[in-house]
Amino acid sequence: MQAFLKGTSGPTSKSQKDKAAAAAGPSTEKRARAVPWVEKYRPKCVDEVAFQEEVVAVLKKSVEGADLPNLLFYGPPGTGKTSTILAAARELYGPELYRQRVLELNASDERGIQVVREKVKNFAQLTVAGSRPDGKPCPPFKIIILDEADSMTAPAQAALRRTMEKESRTTRFCLICNYISRIIEPLTSRCSKFRFKPLASGVQEQRLLQICQKENLKHTAESIAALVQVSEGDLRKAITFLQSAARLNVDREITERAVVEIAGVGSPLPTIDNLLHVCFRGTFEKLEVEVRNLVDEGYAATQILNQMHESIIDQDLSDKQKSVITEKMAVVSKCLSDGADEFLQILSLCSVIMQEASHN
Ligand SMILES: Nc1ncnc2c1ncn2[C@@H]1O[C@H](COP(=O)(O)OP(=O)(O)O)[C@@H](O)[C@H]1O
Numbered sequence: 254m255q256a257f258l259k260g261t262s263g264p265t266s267k268s269q270k271d272k273a274a275a276a277a278g279p280s281t282e283k284r285a286r287a288v289p290w291v292e293k294y295r296p297k298c299v300d301e302v303a304f305q306e307e308v309v310a311v312l313k314k315s316v317e318g319a320d321l322p323n324l325l326f327y328g329p330p331g332t333g334k335t336s337t338i339l340a341a342a343r344e345l346y347g348p349e350l351y352r353q354r355v356l357e358l359n360a361s362d363e364r365g366i367q368v369v370r371e372k373v374k375n376f377a378q379l380t381v382a383g384s385r386p387d388g389k390p391c392p393p394f395k396i397i398i399l400d401e402a403d404s405m406t407a408p409a410q411a412a413l414r415r416t417m418e419k420e421s422r423t424t425r426f427c428l429i430c431n432y433i434s435r436i437i438e439p440l441t442s443r444c445s446k447f448r449f450k451p452l453a454s455g456v457q458e459q460r461l462l463q464i465c466q467k468e469n470l471k472h473t474a475e476s477i478a479a480l481v482q483v484s485e486g487d488l489r490k491a492i493t494f495l496q497s498a499a500r501l502n503v504d505r506e507i508t509e510r511a512v513v514e515i516a517g518v519g520s521p522l523p524t525i526d527n528l529l530h531v532c533f534r535g536t537f538e539k540l541e542v543e544v545r546n547l548v549d550e551g552y553a554a555t556q557i558l559n560q561m562h563e564s565i566i567d568q569d570l571s572d573k574q575k576s577v578i579t580e581k582m583a584v585v586s587k588c589l590s591d592g593a594d595e596f597l598q599i600l601s602l603c604s605v606i607m608q609e610a611s612h613n
């Protein structure tokens with residue numbers, strides 16, 4: 254680039270140089286920096302996927318033999334589902350054919366019945382050759398990846414099953430979801446199912462250390478352990494926290510404290526103990542104040558919920574009482590994920606606990 258610019262001559266060369274530098278400099282720099290680490294360190298090939306041995310073994314056989322069943326990946330977030338199929342597809346087709354042969358739809362795309370009927374079906378009906386333009390063999394089918402398939406409506410799923418069957422000669426489907434129970438039975442029975450396990454701490458630690466090394470981060474051993482602990486088997490979460498911690502601690506060591514602060518895991522015991530104490534002994538008015546304080550202090554309701562869940566199990570209540578409370582927790586959890594008011598939800602949970610405790 255420099256050599257090229259030096260070579261240009263004429264009256265406009267200086268201003269052009271400035272313009273070119275202005276255009277190329279900051280934007281390329283920005284682009285390099287703006288890649289989230291979860292994307293930057295996404296496994297590039299199936300072999301790089303850690304901890305999911307069964308899936309990797311089956312996929313590797315498929316890549317070698319250029320044959321693939323319809324797939325259904327399920328399991329908790331951040332365990333490598335999306336990465337695995339993307340890597341497998343890349344290995345099957347190589348970079349040039351990838352665009353033609355792989356259709357990727359996720360929850361952010363419209364996936365109602367209309368789209369399944371038109372987009373998916375049209376793509377599935379295209380026939381494909383069994384070789385690449387350069388003559389190398391490649392599988393004679395396309396792949397349709399339906400990421401986060403559990404957010405598809407049941408009619409859309411039903412529309413899919415006929416397409417899946419009819420186009421089985423030219424198309425393979427890969428459905429990805431967190432909860433397999435939300436996929437209708439006729440679809441699950443047409444796919445090979447693979448469960449992705451939450452990643453073991455050792456595996457997560459290793460990946461995080463690799464990233465630290467590549468990014469030249471200074472860190473304490475406890476900080477990595479804390480990342481693994483707060484992320485609960487979700488490597489995406491751990492990597493994202495690590496990146497935020499690195500941003501906030503440029504040229505400084507990343508400490509356990511920094512991680513805990515970013516993750517927003519408030520000092521667990523004192524706060525929740527206090528709340529439970531009010532549930533068991535206090536009045537509704539006191540409870541209201543206590544919950545209001547917690548929410549105002551910025552604790553996330555989901556986190557309060559998780560910690561309450563852990564402590565309720567150890568409380569001196571009968572099994573029946575605990576089951577009533579945990580059932581309410583499930584309802585609250587659903588409401589929270591649907592965007593309900595945090596204060597009201599936690600308060601309603603606490604009042605159920607209070608009511609149950611009053612039977613003692
Ligand atoms: N088994 C794994 N091996 C290696 N990296 C993983 C694994 N699981 C998750 N990751 C990391 O977490 C990020 C998110 O993974 P992803 O495949 O998108 O998870 P999901 O299961 O939610 O689709 C990836 O970019 C990758 O860096």
Ligand SMILES: [Mg+2]
Binds near residue numbers: 336400429
């Ligand atoms: Mg995913």
